[in-house]
Amino acid sequence: MRIVLTALLLCVALTGYAADWSEEPVPRRLVAGESIAAVLEELRASGVPLAYSSALVPAGLRIVSAPRSRNLLAAVREILRAHDLTLFAVDGVFVVGHQAVSAASREPGTVLIQFRDAQSDAVVTGVRVSGLPESAIQTNNRSERSLAINVPAGEYPVVVTAPGYKTLEATISAASKETRTATLRLLPLETPLTEVVVAASRYELLRDAIDNPSGLDRTSIMQTPDTGDDPIRAVQRLPGTTSGASAQPHLRGGSTRETGIVLDGHRLLNPFHVRDYQSLFSAIDVRAINGIEVYTGDFPVRYGDLTGGLVLVDTLTPDEDIRNEFGLSVFNASILSAGQLADGAADYVLSVRRGNLDLILNEEIGEPAYYDVYSKMSYRPSPDTTLAANLMIVKDSVIIIPAADIDEREQTTNDTRNSQFWLSWEQQWTDALSSLTVLSASDSISGRHALVSDPEKITGSLSDERTITIVRLNQDWRLDLNERHLLGWGAEFQQVDADYNYRSTVDYYGIYQDLPDRSNAQSRAVLSSVDGDAMAFYASDRWMVNRRLIADLGIRWDKQSYTDTDDNGQFSPRASLLYRLNPRTNLRLSWGRYYQSQGAHELQVEDGVTNFFPAQRFDQSIFGIDYQLNAHYSFRTELYVKTSKSIRPHFENMFDPLSVVPELEPDRVVIAPQRADLRGLEISAAYEGDNGFDWWASYTLSKADDVVSGQTIARSWDQRHAGQIGVALSGDRWSFSAAAKVHSGWPMTRVYLSADDTGPAVIFGERNEARYRDYFSLDMRVDFRRPTRFGYFSWYFEVSNSTNRENPCCVDFDVATDTAGNRVLDQSFDYWFPLLPATGILLEF
Incomplete structure (x- = not known):
């Protein structure tokens, strides 16, 4: 097995890449049949702090279906999830690895998440959460104005988006047969002139x-x-x-x-x-x-x-x-x-x-x-x-x-x-x-x-x-x-x-x-x-x-x-x-x-x-x-x-x-x-x-x-x-x-x-x-x-x-x-x- 992790980490350090790449657009080449290794290499070459083992991602590993996510981080997680892989954030570097335990072997738990404006504390609606496994069930809880997520026990890095707010990266934790609550606060974008409502009535x-x-x-x-x-x-x-x-x-x-x-x-x-x-x-x-x-x-x-x-x-x-x-x-x-x-x-x-x-x-x-x-x-x-x-x-x-x-x-x-x-x-x-x-x-x-x-x-x-x-x-x-x-x-x-x-x-x-x-x-x-x-x-x-x-x-x-x-x-x-x-x-x-x-x-x-x-x-x-x-x-x-x-x-x-x-x-x-x-x-x-x-x-x-x-x-x-x-x-x-x-x-x-x-x-x-x-x-x-x-x-x-x-x-x-x-x-x-x-x-x- 050829391990490239050490060399890759050194390369990342030299590039000095520090930007938040979750906001980057999804490349056109993320289509069914494309080599995942080739995609990861292309991202790494562009400065993305990303590391993987060729044993986990061989050259023949292909994208099963084009991702539906519209931001790059969630899209990469989506194409990896089809092969029981995911991305872990380790000291500023995203590392490809196996999901710790298969979803089928874990008892599900529920996470009740409320999304609020970080400035006004108002409830934020129209929220989308990506990065969850396909087995996750998302349900709007109208009484609590929150999102109930039913997933196998474990921790999940997710990407949260909402119209008018900055993208938020967070980790949610689910415990077997338990209901946990969490509040995620989103920072509003500065309203551009195109979206200002001047008209009365x-x-x-x-x-x-x-x-x-x-x-x-x-x-x-x-x-x-x-x-x-x-x-x-x-x-x-x-x-x-x-x-x-x-x-x-x-x-x-x-x-x-x-x-x-x-x-x-x-x-x-x-x-x-x-x-x-x-x-x-x-x-x-x-x-x-x-x-x-x-x-x-x-x-x-x-x-x-x-x-x-x-x-x-x-x-x-x-x-x-x-x-x-x-x-x-x-x-x-x-x-x-x-x-x-x-x-x-x-x-x-x-x-x-x-x-x-x-x-x-x-x-x-x-x-x-x-x-x-x-x-x-x-x-x-x-x-x-x-x-x-x-x-x-x-x-x-x-x-x-x-x-x-x-x-x-x-x-x-x-x-x-x-x-x-x-x-x-x-x-x-x-x-x-x-x-x-x-x-x-x-x-x-x-x-x-x-x-x-x-x-x-x-x-x-x-x-x-x-x-x-x-x-x-x-x-x-x-x-x-x-x-x-x-x-x-x-x-x-x-x-x-x-x-x-x-x-x-x-x-x-x-x-x-x-x-x-x-x-x-x-x-x-x-x-x-x-x-x-x-x-x-x-x-x-x-x-x-x-x-x-x-x-x-x-x-x-x-x-x-x-x-x-x-x-x-x-x-x-x-x-x-x-x-x-x-x-x-x-x-x-x-x-x-x-x-x-x-x-x-x-x-x-x-x-x-x-x-x-x-x-x-x-x-x-x-x-x-x-x-x-x-x-x-x-x-x-x-x-x-x-x-x-x-x-x-x-x-x-x-x-x-x-x-x-x-x-x-x-x-x-x-x-x-x-x-x-x-x-x-x-x-x-x-x-x-x-x-x-x-x-x-x-x-x-x-x-x-x-x-x-x-x-x-x-x-x-x-x-x-x-x-x-x-x-x-x-x-x-x-x-x-x-x-x-x-x-x-x-x-x-x-x-x-x-x-x-x-x-x-x-x-x-x-x-x-x-x-x-x-x-x-x-x-x-x-x-x-x-x-x-x-x-x-x-x-x-x-x-x-x-x-x-x-x-x-x-x-x-x-x-x-x-x-x-x-x-x-x-x-x-x-x-x-x-x-x-x-x-x-x-x-x-």
């Missing part, structure tokens, strides 16, 4: 964040008591948001159409199910996402053509070979598969869901059938290049029958197919210059047919067929110019085509016939085609004025040709400031101008409008303070003002916003504001405990008003006071969460009965002059999760509106005769969702 709902209103991970969203495990509904837990039955939120007094949803760089076109009836659910599978960012205001100039808010959804990035999930619940049946391919150079995500409501609901009230498919394939031909292909298909075949009596029938059917495909190319050209290019094609075909038959009031029918095609190319560039300036610029081009074929007819009788400002009959027929293009350009500079003050400055220009409006485009300047008052307190100030054009798919043909309106404009100012008291408590306050003198006219139903044939109802009115004033104060607090107990709370004081014909009128979703509070208790297997929401009643319009010479007549009061009673809902959820031979089994039970409170939404009225023979107004209320129980299971394997 931004919330992260990230996979590895803590369960509070400014942070929800994938698991937490699933465990939050929101109808249908819908990640977009989870947005409604943020301050300043509200919604009725719809999954689409109102953000800070804006309408639902003013909020955009971007999935992996592509702005989605109508990503909702049952979208012609309140858009009840989004088409995004919560288990297929990695995280969500929500801008309730002050979003960067990279994103435009929106005046409300922005929801950025990032899909799941698989960190293991293959994993599969099967779910079955009241709302849907689903299959998810995700994993890495080609030794980590590629990964995929596939989600398929089918709605179950058509199988559960009584056929007499409808059959809402729907499904969605999402798939993504990513490939990294080099460390600097990432290519991805995404596909989303949303299909609805919905029948809704609110009234099924022979003398009073209302029914609508809707068949919709929405297909979206996009390619993305992310390139790191140099250490400072990078780009993202996205090419997408969206196609939507929908057919809506409805009838209403109440011979005493109304009879009518409609047919609404639409085809929308949008092809879009957008490219974003980023240049890290120096330590003080981060430049960004980009452009967007899109070609749009839309075809409309709409027909409707309606006749009014009885009390509907005598309503003010209504004709007895109405008929519409619109056949229209729209084609054209839109473009946008933007530039921005994130400027570090000094170590405390950072500015984000930008300008954007948008232009549309298909609208035929007489303008030269829309200029949108924006500026945001971040001032670090101290390590725990940040002050934020922003001002921006935001435009939103009318989309080619938003022509209001159902209300007889065949022209596009000019882009609406909002000017927005925000002042905010966020304060981190300690590792457990955080507080946040924001004051916002949004004003506009250019609002697109729209249509509403004064008494029944839940109608399936809204354009046929006699309470349909046009709202054409000359001005809009939206303002509010948001206060929120959150507590993150070490024992699995969290809570959060928020209060919002706001108002959302339109000025119509010189009169200030509250918007139909205005709520002056709103509060939310939530708690979450997590254990190893069981978790419980509850969330309560209360807000001022939404505005309503009064109905009166007046008598004149011709008899009693129904008249309307001033629009939105009164209020429904206050809204309250308490939602609760219980989750159970346990390991099985094949993976994990999960079960949940949740109740929405657990107190079954009647929260009024709508007014129904008629004229009746009392016992004295007098004509009186018969008025009643309809309500938002009643108590809704739901349950489901999930198998992970």
Whole structure:
């Protein structure tokens, strides 16, 4: 046997190599079949303090499979582990040797590790531990916010990594049949300018964040008591948001159409199910996402053509070979598969869901059938290049029958197919210059047919067929110019085509016939085609004025040709400031101008409008303070003002916003504001405990008003006071969460009965002059999760509106005769969702 240890140690001493080589990138030659001895020699020649015996590592010893680890130290340990070898640190030199005892001969033990920030003592999440034997089992302990590692007894040198922290090398010790605890403290990296968040009104709902209103991970969203495990509904837990039955939120007094949803760089076109009836659910599978960012205001100039808010959804990035999930619940049946391919150079995500409501609901009230498919394939031909292909298909075949009596029938059917495909190319050209290019094609075909038959009031029918095609190319560039300036610029081009074929007819009788400002009959027929293009350009500079003050400055220009409006485009300047008052307190100030054009798919043909309106404009100012008291408590306050003198006219139903044939109802009115004033104060607090107990709370004081014909009128979703509070208790297997929401009643319009010479007549009061009673809902959820031979089994039970409170939404009225023979107004209320129980299971394997 030829021993080279002595000579090698001398060589190491002469080289004087003292750098931490665990941070070095993994060489390309670490592939299956490569000689391990040759790899070690190459590392040694480059100055790595490494020693081995040729008896342990003969020339014929080969790499079994390419390592998955992304740092060099862990990768070397990984290729050695396949041959029952490892690295030992001896006086600054890494020595190759046998693992002391085979894993099979040692009784396992458990090490419970908690990872904390070395400066703030906060719990660190998103941690990865490498260097453990393949037999090790890692499990997240939610109650202790720690990682439980079950390994054979012994000592293990490991490498710990976490986003935003320096790599930590440590040794953990496991004792046979014992549970040991350890705390590892990670040093945070100095935040680079590229990662500083300057904008106000931004919330992260990230996979590895803590369960509070400014942070929800994938698991937490699933465990939050929101109808249908819908990640977009989870947005409604943020301050300043509200919604009725719809999954689409109102953000800070804006309408639902003013909020955009971007999935992996592509702005989605109508990503909702049952979208012609309140858009009840989004088409995004919560288990297929990695995280969500929500801008309730002050979003960067990279994103435009929106005046409300922005929801950025990032899909799941698989960190293991293959994993599969099967779910079955009241709302849907689903299959998810995700994993890495080609030794980590590629990964995929596939989600398929089918709605179950058509199988559960009584056929007499409808059959809402729907499904969605999402798939993504990513490939990294080099460390600097990432290519991805995404596909989303949303299909609805919905029948809704609110009234099924022979003398009073209302029914609508809707068949919709929405297909979206996009390619993305992310390139790191140099250490400072990078780009993202996205090419997408969206196609939507929908057919809506409805009838209403109440011979005493109304009879009518409609047919609404639409085809929308949008092809879009957008490219974003980023240049890290120096330590003080981060430049960004980009452009967007899109070609749009839309075809409309709409027909409707309606006749009014009885009390509907005598309503003010209504004709007895109405008929519409619109056949229209729209084609054209839109473009946008933007530039921005994130400027570090000094170590405390950072500015984000930008300008954007948008232009549309298909609208035929007489303008030269829309200029949108924006500026945001971040001032670090101290390590725990940040002050934020922003001002921006935001435009939103009318989309080619938003022509209001159902209300007889065949022209596009000019882009609406909002000017927005925000002042905010966020304060981190300690590792457990955080507080946040924001004051916002949004004003506009250019609002697109729209249509509403004064008494029944839940109608399936809204354009046929006699309470349909046009709202054409000359001005809009939206303002509010948001206060929120959150507590993150070490024992699995969290809570959060928020209060919002706001108002959302339109000025119509010189009169200030509250918007139909205005709520002056709103509060939310939530708690979450997590254990190893069981978790419980509850969330309560209360807000001022939404505005309503009064109905009166007046008598004149011709008899009693129904008249309307001033629009939105009164209020429904206050809204309250308490939602609760219980989750159970346990390991099985094949993976994990999960079960949940949740109740929405657990107190079954009647929260009024709508007014129904008629004229009746009392016992004295007098004509009186018969008025009643309809309500938002009643108590809704739901349950489901999930198998992970």
